[in-house]
Amino acid sequence: MTMQTPPPSTPLIPESAPFSPEQRAWLNGFFAGLLSLDANVAAAPPGTHPLQNGQAGDGDDGEAPWHDPAMSLDERMKLAEGRPLPRRMMAAMAQQDCGQCGSSCEEYSAAIAEQAEPRLNLCVPGGKATARMLKSLVEEMGGGVIDPDEEAAKEAARLPKSDDARPGHSRDNPIEATFVSKRRLNAAGSEKVTNHIEIDLSQSGLDYEVGDSLGVFACNDPALVDQIIAALGIPPDFPIADKNIRDVLIEETSLSPAPDELFQLISYITGGVRKQKARALAKGDDPDGDAETLDVLAAIEKFPGVHPDPEAFIESLEPLQPRLYSISSSPKAEPGRVCLTVDAVRYPVGSRTREGLASTYLDNRTAPGAPLKVYVQKAHGFALPKDGATPIIMVGPGTGIAPFRAFIHERRETDATGPCWLFFGHQRRATDFFYEDELAEMQAAGTLTKLSLAWSRDGDQKVYVQDKMREHAAELFKWLEDGAHFYVCGDAQRMAKDVESALTDAVATHGNASADDAKAFVEALKLAGRYQADVY
Ligand SMILES: Cc1cc2nc3c(=O)[nH]c(=O)nc-3n(C[C@H](O)[C@H](O)[C@H](O)COP(=O)(O)OP(=O)(O)OC[C@H]3O[C@@H](n4cnc5c(N)ncnc54)[C@H](O)[C@@H]3O)c2cc1C
Numbered sequence: 253m254t255m256q257t258p259p260p261s262t263p264l265i266p267e268s269a270p271f272s273p274e275q276r277a278w279l280n281g282f283f284a285g286l287l288s289l290d291a292n293v294a295a296a297p298p299g300t301h302p303l304q305n306g307q308a309g310d311g312d313d314g315e316a317p318w319h320d321p322a323m324s325l326d327e328r329m330k331l332a333e334g335r336p337l338p339r340r341m342m343a344a345m346a347q348q349d350c351g352q353c354g355s356s357c358e359e360y361s362a363a364i365a366e367q368a369e370p371r372l373n374l375c376v377p378g379g380k381a382t383a384r385m386l387k388s389l390v391e392e393m394g395g396g397v398i399d400p401d402e403e404a405a406k407e408a409a410r411l412p413k414s415d416d417a418r419p420g421h422s423r424d425n426p427i428e429a430t431f432v433s434k435r436r437l438n439a440a441g442s443e444k445v446t447n448h449i450e451i452d453l454s455q456s457g458l459d460y461e462v463g464d465s466l467g468v469f470a471c472n473d474p475a476l477v478d479q480i481i482a483a484l485g486i487p488p489d490f491p492i493a494d495k496n497i498r499d500v501l502i503e504e505t506s507l508s509p510a511p512d513e514l515f516q517l518i519s520y521i522t523g524g525v526r527k528q529k530a531r532a533l534a535k536g537d538d539p540d541g542d543a544e545t546l547d548v549l550a551a552i553e554k555f556p557g558v559h560p561d562p563e564a565f566i567e568s569l570e571p572l573q574p575r576l577y578s579i580s581s582s583p584k585a586e587p588g589r590v591c592l593t594v595d596a597v598r599y600p601v602g603s604r605t606r607e608g609l610a611s612t613y614l615d616n617r618t619a620p621g622a623p624l625k626v627y628v629q630k631a632h633g634f635a636l637p638k639d640g641a642t643p644i645i646m647v648g649p650g651t652g653i654a655p656f657r658a659f660i661h662e663r664r665e666t667d668a669t670g671p672c673w674l675f676f677g678h679q680r681r682a683t684d685f686f687y688e689d690e691l692a693e694m695q696a697a698g699t700l701t702k703l704s705l706a707w708s709r710d711g712d713q714k715v716y717v718q719d720k721m722r723e724h725a726a727e728l729f730k731w732l733e734d735g736a737h738f739y740v741c742g743d744a745q746r747m748a749k750d751v752e753s754a755l756t757d758a759v760a761t762h763g764n765a766s767a768d769d770a771k772a773f774v775e776a777l778k779l780a781g782r783y784q785a786d787v788y
């Protein structure tokens with residue numbers, strides 16, 4: 253690096269961080285300099301950053317080299333081999349720290365290891381593979397899977413659910429809001445259906461800040477439920493507790509993917525090859541190469557003529573989970589309202605279109621004025637800098653634009669003076685340029701200083717947001733030198749990693765740094781709360 257930095261008074265980079273002594277000294281100096289220029293850095297809270305994953309058990313060095321959402325479960329478990337059980341449980345999580353379980357990957361795994369959390373299926377992005385791995389690790393712990401009834405009291409007392417006990421501030425305590433409207437953001441001809449959703453919070457008084465997400469409780473499609481009931485030959489009014497089976501299936505049970513317990517149940521009531529297949533599926537094997545595609549209806553159709561006991565069938569299913577959406581409004585600009593930017597998930601499998609639960613509920617299974625159960629998931633380390641003069645760079649392709657719309661509105665309402673640069677991208681400019689008019693207005697008003705656009709399906713070659721970052725690498729690095737905070741939101745598996753590489757390359761090229769120093773620089777930006785991600 254060519255830049256001179258003053259020596260640090262207090263070391264900012266922990267001794268456990270994966271840097272050489274020279275790198276650590278350089279980074280400490282660099283950040284001491286930057287922090288003295290920008291006293292308003294909203295540093296990431298302890299424990300939210302990979303370098304700070306320090307709650308290690310005996311025989312563990314506190315690092316979490318598997319904390320990378322782009323790694324496969326096998327790779328992560330291999331890296332965690334030989335570590336204490338709680339660390340291996342953490343490695344089993346999807347590493348997105350997305351908050352869908354109610355906390356971070358580290359906190360959720362610690363709660364399971366302490367037997368304070370009996371539910372092993374809360375890691376939504378990890379899906380069945382994570383739940384299975386957790387089950388086997390819990391069995392390894394001795395005593396087998398924790399009995400939910402026995403542990404319920406313990407759970408209520410000890411689970412680190414939320415630091416906020418107010419109604420509407422955790423998944424265990426949602427409030428009733430009102431669905432107001434949806435407006436499609438794509439023009440006709442787009443391959444996507446992405447909606448701007450408005451929800452009224454005025455009756456509940458629920459508050460939020462930009463950067464937070466909203467948890468939404470949706471219901472299953474009644475048409476899908478009717479197909480399941482018909483395939484099982486159960487009368488729709490069959491009583492289950494104080495409801496009928498149709499309502500229980502619509503309101504309480506997850507219908508995708510088919511859980512291991514359902515295959516186990518089917519294995520008990522079939523024979524021969526079918527029994528063997530059901531048993532194999534229950535163990536996580538894939539005898540016919542179709543396991544990935546088996547939702548509850550497909551599982552039942554795979555074993556035609558099975559008639560499980562209705563109560564046992566319901567018990568074999570997983571409970572419905574809420575879905576999180578990055579909030580795309582500022583409460584200062586729209587008091588009493590919250591907005592979301594939601595892509596409706598639909599994809600064909602064979603002759604049937606599969607529909608994502610919550611995104612299609614918001615698209616076409618609710619109506620203006622209808623109640624909607626929601627809660628605010630507080631952001632941990634995803635917020636605007638406190639000082640409105642601090643420059644910000646935001647990278648949000650597709651629905652990743654959501655929190656940045658909120659940021660831009662908030663900056664306008666608070667008369668923030670800092671430069672503001674948005675990288676947005678999607679398939680086609682003519683059909684997928686979300687909030688085009690609004691962004692133009694924000695540019696005209698000076699709130700949005702720079703807008704860089706990447707259209708992936710307009711030309712012969714894909715152009716992605718990271719290509720635009722590379723094109724503007726010198727300016728990007730200059731903004732970082734000027735103290736800019738960097739944000740990325742959207743796809744965790746591929747985009748977020750590619751964006752990080754593009755930023756690291758910009759630092760290497762224009763900071764005249766080696767690849768290792770550039771990497772260390774980006775890691776240190778994260779540690780200082782100046783590189784924040786909201787990825788899913
Ligand atoms: C913190 C956070 C913020 C988020 N913010 C947003 C946001 O602003 N906007 C937004 O739209 N989403 C956002 N999401 C994602 C959102 O929570 C849901 O995961 C998404 O809407 C899908 O949920 P669903 O209930 O509609 O679908 P589900 O019923 O959960 O089905 C989705 C599942 O279907 C499968 N699937 C999807 N597409 C395909 C395919 N083509 N082929 C095969 N299988 C497929 C995958 O297994 C996928 O996990 C966010 C997630 C998190 C964690």
Ligand SMILES: NC(=O)c1ccc[n+]([C@@H]2O[C@H](COP(=O)([O-])OP(=O)(O)OC[C@H]3O[C@@H](n4cnc5c(N)ncnc54)[C@H](OP(=O)(O)O)[C@@H]3O)[C@@H](O)[C@H]2O)c1
Pocket residue numbers: 444446595597649650651652677678679707708709714716717718742743745746747748750788
């Ligand atoms: N299961 C998955 O693999 C996956 C991936 C992404 C999103 N999702 C889900 O899809 C929903 C919404 O997605 P979305 O509407 O936000 O749009 P999206 O599908 O993420 O696409 C947005 C834009 O990003 C581009 N893109 C694809 N790969 C990229 C990469 N490696 N780097 C940078 N850009 C890349 C896309 O281009 P092209 O499509 O033309 O390549 C498109 O132009 C969410 O529910 C999300 O969870 C799932």
